[in-house]
Amino acid sequence: xxxxxGEDAAAVANLFWVMAAGTVVIWLIxxxxxxxxxxxxxxxxxxxxxxxxxxxxxxxxxxxTLAALLIFGxxxxxxxxxxxxxxxxxxxxxxxYWWRIAYELPDGSVVQSANELHLPVGxxxxxVLNSTDVIHSFWIPNLGGKIDVIPGRTNLWRxxxxxxxxxxxxxxxxxxxxHALMAFPVVVHEPADFAAFxxxxxxxxxxxxxxxxxxxxxxGACHAVRGTSAGGAVGPDLTHFASRRTMAAxxxxxxxxNLASWLLDPxxxxxxxxxxxxxxxxxxxxxxxVSYLLDLQ
Numbered sequence: 001x002x003x004x005x006g007e008d009a010a011a012v013a014n015l016f017w018v019m020a021a022g023t024v025v026i027w028l029i030x031x032x033x034x035x036x037x038x039x040x041x042x043x044x045x046x047x048x049x050x051x052x053x054x055x056x057x058x059x060x061x062x063x064x065t066l067a068a069l070l071i072f073g074x075x076x077x078x079x080x081x082x083x084x085x086x087x088x089x090x091x092x093x094x095x096x097y098w099w100r101i102a103y104e105l106p107d108g109s110v111v112q113s114a115n116e117l118h119l120p121v122g123x124x125x126x127x128v129l130n131s132t133d134v135i136h137s138f139w140i141p142n143l144g145g146k147i148d149v150i151p152g153r154t155n156l157w158r159x160x161x162x163x164x165x166x167x168x169x170x171x172x173x174x175x176x177x178x179h180a181l182m183a184f185p186v187v188v189h190e191p192a193d194f195a196a197f198x199x200x201x202x203x204x205x206x207x208x209x210x211x212x213x214x215x216x217x218x219x220g221a222c223h224a225v226r227g228t229s230a231g232g233a234v235g236p237d238l239t240h241f242a243s244r245r246t247m248a249a250x251x252x253x254x255x256x257x258n259l260a261s262w263l264l265d266p267x268x269x270x271x272x273x274x275x276x277x278x279x280x281x282x283x284x285x286x287x288x289x290v291s292y293l294l295d296l297q
Contacts, residue, residue: 005188087123088123094171096133098235103198119161130155139171166186200240256294
Protein backbone atom coordinates (compact mmCIF):
# COMPACT_ATOMS: atom_id res chain seq x y z
CA UNK A 1 0.00 0.00 0.00
CA UNK A 2 2.78 2.43 0.92
CA UNK A 3 4.98 1.53 -2.07
CA UNK A 4 2.71 2.76 -4.88
CA UNK A 5 3.25 1.77 -8.51
CA GLY A 6 0.02 3.29 -9.81
CA GLU A 7 -1.73 6.65 -9.83
CA ASP A 8 -4.53 5.61 -7.48
CA ALA A 9 -2.15 3.89 -5.07
CA ALA A 10 -0.04 7.07 -4.91
CA ALA A 11 -3.15 9.07 -4.00
CA VAL A 12 -4.09 6.54 -1.31
CA ALA A 13 -0.55 6.63 0.11
CA ASN A 14 -0.57 10.44 0.18
CA LEU A 15 -3.94 10.39 1.95
CA PHE A 16 -2.55 7.96 4.52
CA TRP A 17 0.52 10.07 5.26
CA VAL A 18 -1.51 13.27 5.59
CA MET A 19 -4.01 11.53 7.90
CA ALA A 20 -1.11 10.05 9.89
CA ALA A 21 0.50 13.49 10.25
CA GLY A 22 -2.80 14.97 11.44
CA THR A 23 -3.17 12.13 13.92
CA VAL A 24 0.35 12.68 15.28
CA VAL A 25 -0.30 16.42 15.71
CA ILE A 26 -3.53 15.77 17.60
CA TRP A 27 -1.86 13.10 19.75
CA LEU A 28 1.05 15.40 20.63
CA ILE A 29 -1.30 18.19 21.66
CA UNK A 30 -3.45 15.89 23.77
CA UNK A 31 -0.37 14.39 25.44
CA UNK A 32 1.03 17.87 26.03
CA UNK A 33 -2.18 18.95 27.74
CA UNK A 34 -2.16 15.75 29.79
CA UNK A 35 1.42 16.32 30.95
CA UNK A 36 0.62 19.96 31.75
CA UNK A 37 -2.45 18.93 33.75
CA UNK A 38 -0.52 16.31 35.73
CA UNK A 39 2.81 18.05 36.24
CA UNK A 40 1.89 21.72 35.96
CA UNK A 41 1.81 24.03 38.93
CA UNK A 42 -1.37 23.83 40.91
CA UNK A 43 -2.96 27.23 40.82
CA UNK A 44 -6.51 28.48 40.38
CA UNK A 45 -7.81 28.93 36.82
CA UNK A 46 -10.24 31.67 35.91
CA UNK A 47 -13.59 30.91 34.38
CA UNK A 48 -12.50 32.89 31.31
CA UNK A 49 -9.44 30.66 30.89
CA UNK A 50 -11.60 27.53 31.17
CA UNK A 51 -14.09 28.82 28.59
CA UNK A 52 -11.32 29.67 26.10
CA UNK A 53 -9.59 26.37 26.71
CA UNK A 54 -12.77 24.43 25.93
CA UNK A 55 -13.70 26.53 22.89
CA UNK A 56 -10.22 26.51 21.34
CA UNK A 57 -9.00 23.06 22.39
CA UNK A 58 -12.28 21.18 22.41
CA UNK A 59 -14.22 22.86 19.60
CA UNK A 60 -12.17 25.03 17.26
CA UNK A 61 -9.01 22.96 16.90
CA UNK A 62 -10.72 19.55 16.37
CA UNK A 63 -13.25 21.09 13.96
CA UNK A 64 -10.61 22.87 11.88
CA THR A 65 -8.28 19.85 11.81
CA LEU A 66 -10.98 17.34 10.89
CA ALA A 67 -12.46 19.72 8.29
CA ALA A 68 -9.03 20.14 6.66
CA LEU A 69 -8.49 16.37 6.55
CA LEU A 70 -12.00 15.86 5.13
CA ILE A 71 -11.47 18.48 2.41
CA PHE A 72 -8.13 16.91 1.48
CA GLY A 73 -9.73 13.45 1.21
CA UNK A 74 -12.76 14.65 -0.78
CA UNK A 75 -10.48 16.52 -3.20
CA UNK A 76 -9.18 13.14 -4.39
CA UNK A 77 -12.59 11.91 -5.53
CA UNK A 78 -12.79 13.77 -8.89
CA UNK A 79 -9.55 12.08 -10.01
CA UNK A 80 -10.93 8.66 -9.10
CA UNK A 81 -14.25 9.13 -10.92
CA UNK A 82 -12.85 9.23 -14.43
CA UNK A 83 -15.03 9.35 -17.52
CA UNK A 84 -12.46 9.42 -20.31
CA UNK A 85 -11.93 6.35 -22.46
CA UNK A 86 -9.70 3.57 -21.15
CA UNK A 87 -6.74 2.19 -23.09
CA UNK A 88 -7.55 -1.42 -22.19
CA UNK A 89 -10.66 -3.28 -21.02
CA UNK A 90 -10.31 -6.40 -18.90
CA UNK A 91 -13.22 -8.59 -17.80
CA UNK A 92 -12.60 -10.16 -14.38
CA UNK A 93 -14.98 -12.73 -12.93
CA UNK A 94 -14.41 -13.86 -9.34
CA UNK A 95 -15.13 -17.49 -8.50
CA UNK A 96 -14.44 -19.64 -5.45
CA TYR A 97 -11.41 -19.50 -5.27
CA TRP A 98 -9.91 -18.18 -8.49
CA TRP A 99 -10.14 -15.38 -11.07
CA ARG A 100 -11.42 -15.68 -14.64
CA ILE A 101 -9.68 -13.03 -16.78
CA ALA A 102 -10.53 -11.97 -20.33
CA TYR A 103 -8.78 -9.23 -22.30
CA GLU A 104 -11.08 -7.35 -24.67
CA LEU A 105 -9.53 -6.70 -28.09
CA PRO A 106 -10.32 -3.66 -30.28
CA ASP A 107 -12.57 -5.79 -32.52
CA GLY A 108 -14.71 -6.78 -29.51
CA SER A 109 -13.38 -10.32 -29.22
CA VAL A 110 -11.82 -11.49 -25.96
CA VAL A 111 -8.74 -13.48 -25.02
CA GLN A 112 -9.44 -15.85 -22.13
CA SER A 113 -6.97 -16.43 -19.33
CA ALA A 114 -7.02 -17.02 -15.58
CA ASN A 115 -5.33 -16.20 -12.29
CA GLU A 116 -2.63 -13.91 -13.70
CA LEU A 117 -3.17 -10.33 -14.80
CA HIS A 118 -1.01 -8.47 -17.31
CA LEU A 119 -1.18 -4.69 -17.81
CA PRO A 120 0.71 -2.03 -19.80
CA VAL A 121 2.52 0.68 -17.86
CA GLY A 122 1.31 4.24 -18.32
CA UNK A 123 -2.08 3.20 -19.71
CA UNK A 124 -5.49 3.20 -18.04
CA UNK A 125 -7.06 -0.23 -17.65
CA UNK A 126 -10.80 -0.53 -17.03
CA UNK A 127 -11.92 -3.65 -15.19
CA VAL A 128 -15.41 -5.07 -15.69
CA LEU A 129 -15.97 -6.98 -12.46
CA ASN A 130 -18.50 -9.74 -11.79
CA SER A 131 -18.90 -12.65 -9.38
CA THR A 132 -20.53 -16.03 -9.97
CA ASP A 133 -21.11 -17.04 -6.35
CA VAL A 134 -20.48 -14.83 -3.29
CA ILE A 135 -19.11 -11.33 -2.67
CA HIS A 136 -15.39 -11.05 -3.36
CA SER A 137 -13.18 -7.95 -3.42
CA PHE A 138 -10.65 -7.05 -6.12
CA TRP A 139 -7.49 -5.43 -4.74
CA ILE A 140 -4.02 -4.74 -6.11
CA PRO A 141 -2.46 -2.73 -3.24
CA ASN A 142 0.50 -1.38 -5.26
CA LEU A 143 -1.80 -0.05 -7.99
CA GLY A 144 -4.85 1.29 -6.14
CA GLY A 145 -7.74 0.76 -3.78
CA LYS A 146 -10.17 -2.14 -3.59
CA ILE A 147 -13.68 -2.66 -4.92
CA ASP A 148 -16.27 -5.32 -4.10
CA VAL A 149 -17.22 -7.89 -6.72
CA ILE A 150 -20.89 -8.69 -6.19
CA PRO A 151 -23.06 -11.47 -7.70
CA GLY A 152 -25.66 -10.08 -10.09
CA ARG A 153 -23.97 -6.70 -10.36
CA THR A 154 -21.29 -5.36 -12.70
CA ASN A 155 -18.81 -2.91 -11.18
CA LEU A 156 -16.30 -0.87 -13.17
CA TRP A 157 -12.88 0.00 -11.80
CA ARG A 158 -9.98 1.84 -13.41
CA UNK A 159 -6.30 1.70 -12.57
CA UNK A 160 -3.26 3.25 -14.23
CA UNK A 161 0.10 1.59 -13.45
CA UNK A 162 3.06 3.95 -13.39
CA UNK A 163 5.91 1.48 -12.88
CA UNK A 164 6.67 -1.89 -14.52
CA UNK A 165 7.10 -4.88 -12.24
CA UNK A 166 5.36 -7.88 -10.71
CA UNK A 167 2.84 -7.16 -7.95
CA UNK A 168 0.35 -9.18 -5.91
CA UNK A 169 -3.40 -8.94 -6.23
CA UNK A 170 -5.76 -10.52 -3.70
CA UNK A 171 -9.36 -11.09 -2.77
CA UNK A 172 -9.99 -8.69 0.13
CA UNK A 173 -13.46 -9.95 1.14
CA UNK A 174 -13.86 -13.21 3.08
CA UNK A 175 -15.41 -15.69 0.65
CA UNK A 176 -14.88 -19.11 2.22
CA UNK A 177 -12.23 -21.46 3.68
CA UNK A 178 -9.69 -20.72 0.92
CA HIS A 179 -10.22 -16.96 0.87
CA ALA A 180 -6.55 -16.37 1.77
CA LEU A 181 -5.51 -18.58 -1.17
CA MET A 182 -7.32 -16.52 -3.80
CA ALA A 183 -4.56 -14.31 -5.15
CA PHE A 184 -3.15 -13.42 -8.56
CA PRO A 185 0.19 -12.07 -9.80
CA VAL A 186 -0.03 -8.75 -11.65
CA VAL A 187 2.64 -8.21 -14.31
CA VAL A 188 3.01 -4.64 -15.55
CA HIS A 189 4.87 -4.47 -18.88
CA GLU A 190 6.21 -1.78 -21.10
CA PRO A 191 3.55 -1.18 -23.83
CA ALA A 192 5.47 -3.05 -26.55
CA ASP A 193 6.03 -6.05 -24.27
CA PHE A 194 2.36 -6.08 -23.30
CA ALA A 195 1.34 -6.09 -26.98
CA ALA A 196 3.64 -9.09 -27.52
CA PHE A 197 2.15 -10.84 -24.48
CA UNK A 198 -1.40 -10.26 -25.69
CA UNK A 199 -0.56 -11.56 -29.15
CA UNK A 200 0.97 -14.69 -27.66
CA UNK A 201 -1.92 -15.18 -25.25
CA UNK A 202 -4.40 -15.03 -28.14
CA UNK A 203 -2.53 -17.73 -30.05
CA UNK A 204 -4.00 -21.26 -29.73
CA UNK A 205 -1.68 -24.13 -28.89
CA UNK A 206 -1.08 -27.41 -30.64
CA UNK A 207 -2.25 -30.37 -28.59
CA UNK A 208 0.78 -31.59 -26.59
CA UNK A 209 1.52 -35.28 -26.07
CA UNK A 210 -0.91 -36.98 -23.67
CA UNK A 211 -3.81 -34.83 -24.83
CA UNK A 212 -5.95 -37.96 -25.25
CA UNK A 213 -5.28 -38.81 -21.60
CA UNK A 214 -6.23 -35.24 -20.60
CA UNK A 215 -9.58 -35.67 -22.37
CA UNK A 216 -10.16 -39.25 -21.20
CA UNK A 217 -9.53 -38.24 -17.58
CA UNK A 218 -12.35 -35.69 -17.81
CA UNK A 219 -10.09 -32.61 -17.56
CA GLY A 220 -11.41 -31.19 -20.83
CA ALA A 221 -14.96 -31.13 -19.44
CA CYS A 222 -13.97 -28.34 -17.01
CA HIS A 223 -10.93 -26.71 -18.62
CA ALA A 224 -10.39 -25.15 -22.03
CA VAL A 225 -7.19 -25.44 -24.03
CA ARG A 226 -7.68 -23.34 -27.14
CA GLY A 227 -6.60 -25.10 -30.30
CA THR A 228 -7.55 -28.53 -28.93
CA SER A 229 -10.77 -30.45 -28.29
CA ALA A 230 -10.76 -29.35 -24.63
CA GLY A 231 -13.45 -26.71 -24.32
CA GLY A 232 -14.67 -26.78 -20.74
CA ALA A 233 -15.79 -23.53 -19.12
CA VAL A 234 -16.23 -24.57 -15.47
CA GLY A 235 -12.60 -24.19 -14.41
CA PRO A 236 -9.72 -21.91 -15.40
CA ASP A 237 -8.59 -21.66 -19.02
CA LEU A 238 -5.33 -23.64 -19.31
CA THR A 239 -4.25 -22.63 -22.84
CA HIS A 240 -0.93 -21.09 -21.75
CA PHE A 241 -0.93 -22.48 -18.23
CA ALA A 242 2.81 -23.25 -18.02
CA SER A 243 3.78 -19.69 -18.95
CA ARG A 244 2.15 -18.37 -15.74
CA ARG A 245 4.04 -17.75 -12.53
CA THR A 246 1.76 -19.60 -10.14
CA MET A 247 -0.95 -22.24 -10.00
CA ALA A 248 -4.17 -22.56 -7.98
CA ALA A 249 -4.70 -18.76 -8.00
CA UNK A 250 -1.36 -17.63 -6.64
CA UNK A 251 -1.08 -20.48 -4.12
CA UNK A 252 2.02 -22.29 -5.40
CA UNK A 253 4.74 -21.82 -8.02
CA UNK A 254 4.28 -24.03 -11.07
CA UNK A 255 6.56 -27.03 -10.66
CA UNK A 256 6.20 -30.71 -11.49
CA UNK A 257 6.16 -31.56 -7.77
CA ASN A 258 3.42 -29.04 -6.94
CA LEU A 259 1.31 -30.15 -9.90
CA ALA A 260 1.61 -33.79 -8.85
CA SER A 261 0.47 -32.92 -5.31
CA TRP A 262 -2.38 -30.83 -6.67
CA LEU A 263 -3.69 -33.59 -8.94
CA LEU A 264 -3.45 -36.11 -6.13
CA ASP A 265 -5.46 -34.12 -3.56
CA PRO A 266 -6.40 -30.49 -4.38
CA UNK A 267 -8.40 -30.02 -1.16
CA UNK A 268 -5.32 -30.76 0.93
CA UNK A 269 -3.69 -27.69 -0.65
CA UNK A 270 -6.79 -25.54 -1.03
CA UNK A 271 -9.70 -26.40 1.30
CA UNK A 272 -13.20 -26.42 -0.24
CA UNK A 273 -11.86 -26.18 -3.81
CA UNK A 274 -14.30 -27.67 -6.32
CA UNK A 275 -11.75 -29.59 -8.37
CA UNK A 276 -11.81 -33.34 -7.65
CA UNK A 277 -8.66 -35.28 -6.81
CA UNK A 278 -7.17 -37.83 -9.20
CA UNK A 279 -5.85 -40.23 -6.58
CA UNK A 280 -7.57 -43.09 -8.42
CA UNK A 281 -5.33 -42.65 -11.46
CA UNK A 282 -2.16 -44.72 -11.66
CA UNK A 283 1.00 -42.80 -10.79
CA UNK A 284 2.20 -43.03 -14.39
CA UNK A 285 -0.95 -41.38 -15.72
CA UNK A 286 -0.79 -38.56 -13.18
CA UNK A 287 2.83 -38.00 -14.16
CA UNK A 288 1.73 -37.89 -17.82
CA UNK A 289 -0.89 -35.24 -16.96
CA VAL A 290 1.77 -33.20 -15.18
CA SER A 291 3.95 -33.41 -18.28
CA TYR A 292 0.98 -32.33 -20.43
CA LEU A 293 0.31 -29.25 -18.28
CA LEU A 294 3.99 -28.24 -18.31
CA ASP A 295 3.90 -28.37 -22.13
CA LEU A 296 1.11 -25.74 -22.28
CA GLN A 297 3.43 -22.80 -22.95
